[in-house]
Structures are given as structure tokens and as C-alpha cells.
Amino acid sequence: MSPSKSRSDVRKAAEQPIKPASVGGDCHDVPSWQPRTRLIVSLLIVFHLFAVFVAPMSNPPPSSQLFNRLSSLFSPYLQALFLNHGYRFFAPEPGPSHLVRYEIYSTETEQPGEFPEYNGIFPDRRKHWPRLIYHRWFMLSETVFAENSLIPSEEDFTGRIQQIEEDLQRLRNDGESGRADWLDAQLRRELELIEYSRKQQQRLLEAIAQHLLRVHEGRRIKLYLCERQLAPMIDVIQGKRLDDPLYFNSNFEFYLGSTLRDDSE
Amino acid sequence: MFKSYFSNLIESWNRFWFEQRDCFTLCVMRILVGLMLIYTHLVWSKELLTFFTDQGVLPSEYTLALHGNSWFGWSHFFWFDSPTVLWTIHGVALLVFVMFTLGLLTRVTGILSFLFIVSYANRAAGALFGLDQMNAYLTMYLALAPCGASWSLDSWIRRRRGLAAQPQISTWANVATRLLQVHLCIIYFFAGTGKLLGPAWWSGDAIWMSFASYDYQSIDMTWMVHYPLMMNAISLYTLFWEVSYAYLIWPKLTRPLMIGTAILVHAGIGLSMGMITFGYIMIVANFAFFGPQALRDLLGRLKLPTRMEMARI
Numbered sequence: 001m002s003p004s005k006s007r008s009d010v011r012k013a014a015e016q017p018i019k020p021a022s023v024g025g026d027c028h029d030v031p032s033w034q035p036r037t038r039l040i041v042s043l044l045i046v047f048h049l050f051a052v053f054v055a056p057m058s059n060p061p062p063s064s065q066l067f068n069r070l071s072s073l074f075s076p077y078l079q080a081l082f083l084n085h086g087y088r089f090f091a092p093e094p095g096p097s098h099l100v101r102y103e104i105y106s107t108e109t110e111q112p113g114e115f116p117e118y119n120g121i122f123p124d125r126r127k128h129w130p131r132l133i134y135h136r137w138f139m140l141s142e143t144v145f146a147e148n149s150l151i152p153s154e155e156d157f158t159g160r161i162q163q164i165e166e167d168l169q170r171l172r173n174d175g176e177s178g179r180a181d182w183l184d185a186q187l188r189r190e191l192e193l194i195e196y197s198r199k200q201q202q203r204l205l206e207a208i209a210q211h212l213l214r215v216h217e218g219r220r221i222k223l224y225l226c227e228r229q230l231a232p233m234i235d236v237i238q239g240k241r242l243d244d245p246l247y248f249n250s251n252f253e254f255y256l257g258s259t260l261r262d263d264s265e
Numbered sequence: 266m267f268k269s270y271f272s273n274l275i276e277s278w279n280r281f282w283f284e285q286r287d288c289f290t291l292c293v294m295r296i297l298v299g300l301m302l303i304y305t306h307l308v309w310s311k312e313l314l315t316f317f318t319d320q321g322v323l324p325s326e327y328t329l330a331l332h333g334n335s336w337f338g339w340s341h342f343f344w345f346d347s348p349t350v351l352w353t354i355h356g357v358a359l360l361v362f363v364m365f366t367l368g369l370l371t372r373v374t375g376i377l378s379f380l381f382i383v384s385y386a387n388r389a390a391g392a393l394f395g396l397d398q399m400n401a402y403l404t405m406y407l408a409l410a411p412c413g414a415s416w417s418l419d420s421w422i423r424r425r426r427g428l429a430a431q432p433q434i435s436t437w438a439n440v441a442t443r444l445l446q447v448h449l450c451i452i453y454f455f456a457g458t459g460k461l462l463g464p465a466w467w468s469g470d471a472i473w474m475s476f477a478s479y480d481y482q483s484i485d486m487t488w489m490v491h492y493p494l495m496m497n498a499i500s501l502y503t504l505f506w507e508v509s510y511a512y513l514i515w516p517k518l519t520r521p522l523m524i525g526t527a528i529l530v531h532a533g534i535g536l537s538m539g540m541i542t543f544g545y546i547m548i549v550a551n552f553a554f555f556g557p558q559a560l561r562d563l564l565g566r567l568k569l570p571t572r573m574e575m576a577r578i
Contacts (some may be wrong), residue, residue: 033436038283041440045282052448056455079337082383082401087452089395091459093471097480123480131483131539132308136392138480140322143391196330203327204391211315211322230477236490242479 051077056086097138098145099123099226100208101253104218108260118216121226140208141225147204148225148256150197157194161187205256213261220260227252286439287557288414292368293564295375295412297549298403299366301542302378305400306359309385313355316389317342328390342388358385365404368417375408399546402448410441445553450511452550457507466504469497475538483539503530514554527551 033041051074057063058071071078078084103116122128123137152160164187171180209221229247231240240246315321325343332338345351358381365374382401386393413419414431423430465471473496476486489496506526513519528548535544552560 032285033283038279042278042282045440045444048444049447049451052451056451075333076335076337079332079335079387080339080383081405082386082398085398086459087395087398087455088459089456090471090475091456091463093460093463093465094474094478097478099480130308130311132305132396132542133311135394135540135542136312136316136389139392139394200327200330203324203330204322207319207324207327208322211320214320228478228480230474231479231487233473233477233490233493236477236487242477242482242487247479 050074052083054078055084056088059084059086060088094230096227096229096252098141099228100141100144100256101224101226102209102212103222103224104212104216105220105222106218108219110220110258116222117218120212120216144201144204144208144256145225145227147197147201148254151194151201206259209259210262213259218261220258222258223256225254225256282440282443283436284439285434285436286442287434288411288438289433289557290552290555290560291407291410291412291438291441292415292417293560294403294549294552295368295371295407296366296416297552298400298407298546299362299378301396301546301549302362302382302400302404303359303366305396305542306355306362306381306385309389310355310359313351314348316392317351317385318346318348323389323391325388328388331390332387338387338390340384340388342384368413368419371413371417371419372408372411375404375412379404379408394540394543396540396543396546399543399550402452403445403546403550406441406445406448409444410438411435412438412441414438442553445550446514449550449553450514453507453510457504457510460504460507466500469500472496472500472503475534478538481538481540483541484537486537502526506530520554524551524554 054067054070054074055078057067071084075084099121101119101121104118104120105114106117107114122141123134125134128134128137164183168180168183168187171177171183205223209223213219213221226248229252231242231244231247235244235246236242309316312321316323319325328340329338329343341354342351345354361374361377361381364370365378379401382397382404386397386401389397411431414433414435420431460466460471463471465474473490473493475481476489476496506523510523510527514523528551531544531547533544535541555563
């Protein structure tokens with residue numbers, strides 16, 4: 001095949017009118033698109049589908065630096081069209097569920113041996129109906145868990161900072177200032193992320209706490225993050241129920257904090 | 266040879282994306298998706314001020330920060346705070362979803378529906394799950410297509426006025442269908458490959474772990490504990506099905522198996538794990554792979570009027 005002939009073949013293929021597909025029902029004579037329209041739409045399709053592909057490649061972790069960078073390029077488009085999803089439904093595997101337990105008090109100051117006026121939990125299948133609303137509350141409690149898990153404990157945090165500072169000092173003493181600067185920048189990014197997560201968690205917990213105080217007309221609230229473990233098969237064979245307190249006890253409970261009702265609004 | 270390869274490639278690309286397609290499947294999907302949009306947002310009414318205002322559980326400062334304080338994470342809920350205004354807009358949104366479902370001013374209500382879904386989702390980030398993603402994905406592509414061409418008030422009004430019927434085949438219908446199909450393959454591909462990271466999917470215990478979650482449970486499936494090998498088989502088959510969906514949905518030979526499994530898996534998740542809405546919308550998404558004639562035949566068996574009969578009426 002001569003080069004000129006094959007080039008014209010490519011052009012012909014691009015400009016060929018598209019015949020109607022085998023369709024059911026009555027067909028009208030609709031003109032197919034011009035090559036230029038097809039080219040423009042093709043470019044848009046490639047851009048769009050690449051963006052759709054980039055989103056789950058970069059989120060959630062683990063993800064490559066390459067796709068993290070691409071994701072920030074496509075971020076406005078993905079955000080504007082609500083396409084920034086990982087689609088990892090039930091992945092990597094179904095796990096324990098997380099719930100938020102709360103205690104409402106009518107006094108502002110803590111008394112020894114006090115009992116809460118109201119004990120609640122969300123999600124609560126007796127209270128949250130229809131099921132879709134229950135699921136919204138469930139996702140909220142999982143979000144509280146996710147925000148909380150991003151924040152290291154004070155002990156871990158101090159240990160990590162000390163370790164990095166020692167590494168930095170060692171690198172600078174060895175004259176490896178380039179690597180030291182890189183590590184320093186990493187540390188700053190990490191600290192910023194932890195600070196951001198702390199702020200986000202505070203905002204979320206404060207809003208939840210104030211909402212619950214208003215609903216239950218309390219003065220003070222304590223919030224706890226709870227985990228319900230999955231029952232092992234052997235336990236169920238032996239007659240244990242999934243809602244057995246064994247899988248939902250204080251060993252899996254984490255104190256999130258306490259706050260007073262804000263009447264300023 | 267290289268050039269002929271490219272000319273074949275361009276021809277195949279054009280055939281795949283730009284042939285004309287009957288809109289019937291998309292018209293049916295419009296109704297099914299529209300019903301879910303109405304339900305999803307009607308349910309939001311119960312907790313509108315709880316999830317969408319600063320007096321609720323998700324302060325705008327928090328959700329804006331989730332979007333990196335970017336303008337692109339937009340929502341009308343960030344602009345208005347008055348409950349009266351929010352309820353009015355909520356009423357308008359519900360009306361738009363109803364109009365879209367009925368196929369009234371479909372081209373406009375399709376786009377408006379999509380914008381409303383995104384607006385609600387961006388504000389309620391933190392209380393979302395797969396259903397919201399699927400609602401947006403389906404509506405976005407349906408809004409591109411002439412999905413009000415049949416089984417719609419638009420077509421009924423045109424007939425009443427003696428106007429020519431809207432063409433039942435269009436290139437946009439094909440572009441929208443192909444986008445729905447390819448995007449669905451991407452969704453399943455990542456849902457499947459994400460599971461490959463989980464040991465429980467390899468050991469075959471994942472199905473038990475789903476049944477053992479009390480907070481998801483809607484039907485007690487713990488009797489399956491006496492059939493561990495069956496649960497292993499279901500876990501492993503679900504994994505293989507999800508990972509291979511993106512490839513095996515295209516050949517005609519394996520397509521019924523892929524769609525049949527999708528219906529079983531999603532119906533199972535919907536019924537036993539309390540996510541009937543998510544199960545439903547995933548099954549509707551699989552309609553993208555139903556040919557218009559196959560869907561007509563199926564509906565014909567259900568004794569529903571076909572488009573030809575509707576036109577005759």
C-alpha cells in the first residue's frame with residue numbers, strides 16, 4: 001500500500017458518514033454528525049473519560065504520585081461534576097461499623113457520680129427511619145471515625161516529631177542539606193495535614209454536639225466513638241447474636257470530648 | 266500497514282461512539298432513575314435542616330474545607346441560610362425531579378436535575394454513599410441524551426398538538442449510552458480491584474463479614490453460617506465477576522451472565538444489607554447494556570404497551 005493511498009484511507013475513515021445502528025422500532029432519517037463535530041466530541045469524550053479514570057486512581061490511598069498530580073489538575077472538573085470518587089464499594093473488605101454514642105446532661109459542670117439525662121447513639125435503627133435516613137446517620141458516624149483516624153495520638157505524634165528532628169540533625173551534620181530540606185518539607189506537609197484534620201474534626205464534632213444539645217434541650221454533652229466488631233462464625237454457630245454486647249463493649253469505645261451548649265446563635 | 270491500522274481504528278471509534286441509536290432504553294432509564302431521584306430527595310426532606318444548614322450536623326465550613334475551599338465544590342446551600350428559602354428551593358428541586366421522571370421539558374429538567382443532585386451532594390459531603398454517586402452519574406449522561414423522546418409527557422404533548430414526533434434515533438443517544446457503559450465498566454473495575462487488596466475476598470470470608478455486620482443487616486442471613494463453602498463460593502464469584510465485568514460485558518456470549526449476576530448481587534445487597542436504594546440504582550445502571558429491542562421484548566412480556574402501541578393510541 002502506497003503512503004499517499006493509506007493517508008487518504010485514514011482521512012476517508014474519519015470523514016465517512018456513520019450508518020444507523022441496528023435499532024429496534026421505527027427509524028427516522030437523521031443525518032449523522034459531520035467529521036468536525038465528531039472530532040470535537042471525540043476530544044471531549046477522551047478528556048472526560050480520562051478524568052473519570054484519574055479519580056479512582058488517586059483516591060483513596062494507596063495511590064501513585066503520578067495520579068495524585070494528575071488528580072489535582074483534573075480536580076476542578078471532577079469537583080464541579082461530582083465525579084471525584086474512588087468507587088471502592090465494600091473494599092478492601094467489609095469491616096466493623098462505627099457509631100457515635102452521646103450523653104446529654106442538664107448541668108454545665110461535671111458532678112461526681114452524675115447520670116446523664118439522655119443517652120443516645122447514632123445511627124439508631126429505632127429512631128432513624130426510613131432506612132435511607134438511617135444510612136445518612138450511619139455515614140456521618142463513619143465520617144467521624146475517618147476524621148478521627150487521621151489524627152495521631154499525642155504519644156505517636158511527639159515520637160514521630162522527635163524521630164524526624166533527629167534524622168534532620170543527622171543529615172545536616174553529614175552535610176546532606178538537600179535531603180534534609182526535602183525531609184523538612186515533608187514534615188511541614190505532614191504537620192499541616194494533621195492540623196487540618198484536627199480543625200476538621202473539631203468543626204464536625206462541635207456541630208454535631210450543638211445540634212444534639214438543641215434537639216435534646218441539654219446543657220452539656222459527652223461524645224464517644226464506638227466500634228461494633230463483626231461476630232466470628234464460631235460464635236454464631238454457638239448461638240451468639242450479632243447485637244450481643246460482647247461485640248460492642250467499652251474496649252472499643254473512644255472518648256471524643258465534651259462541650260457546653262452555645263446559646264449565642 | 267500502520268496507516269491501515271489507524272484507518273480501522275478511526276472507523277471502529279466512529280462506529281462505537283457515533284452511530285445512531287434508538288433512545289428507547291434511555292427513556293426507560295429516565296423513568297427508573299427519576300423515581301430514585303424523587304425518593305432520595307423526598308427522604309432528605311425529613312432532615313433537610315439537619316444536614317444542609319449551619320445549625321445542623323455538617324457546618325458549611327467543614328464541607329467547604331473538604332472541597333479544598335474551591336468554588337468548584339459549589340452548592341446553592343452555601344449561598345442561602347434562611348429555612349424558608351431552602352424549603353422553597355427544595356420544593357422546586359422535587360418538582361424538577363418529578364418533571365424529569367414524567368418527561369416534561371426533559372432537556373431542561375434533565376440538566377436541572379443533575380445540577381440539583383450535585384448541589385445537594387456537595388453540601389452533604391460526609392453523609393453520602395454510593396447511591397449519591399450513582400444518581401449523579403446516571404443523570405449526567407441521561408441529560409445529554411434525548412431521553413424524553415418516548416414514554417414522556419413531551420412526546421404526548423407533541424402528539425396532541427399534531428407536531429411531528431421527536432426522532433427516536435439519535436447520535437447523542439449513542440454517545441450517552443456509550444458513556445454510561447464505559448463509566449459503569451470503570452466503576453466495576455475499581456470496585457473489583459479495590460477488593461483485591463482485602464484478604465477476606467481471597468479467603469472467601471467477605472460474604473460472611475457482610476452478613477455479620479449488625480448495623481447493615483436488614484434480613485438475618487446468619488443461617489448461612491452452616492454453609493461456609495457456599496459463602497466462599499459466593500465471595501470468590503463476586504470478586505471474579507466484579508473484576509472481569511469491564512471485559513466480559515461486551516461479548517454477547519457473556520453479557521447475560523454479567524447482567525444476571527449484577528441483578529443477583531445488587532438485589533442481594535439491597536435486601537440483606539438494608540441498601541435497597543443502592544441495589545436498585547446499580548441494577549438500573551446495568552440497563553445501559555440492554556439493547557432497545559431486547560428491552561421492548563422484555564417489557565412486551567410484562568404486557569406493558571410498546572412505543573408503537575403508544576403511538577397508535
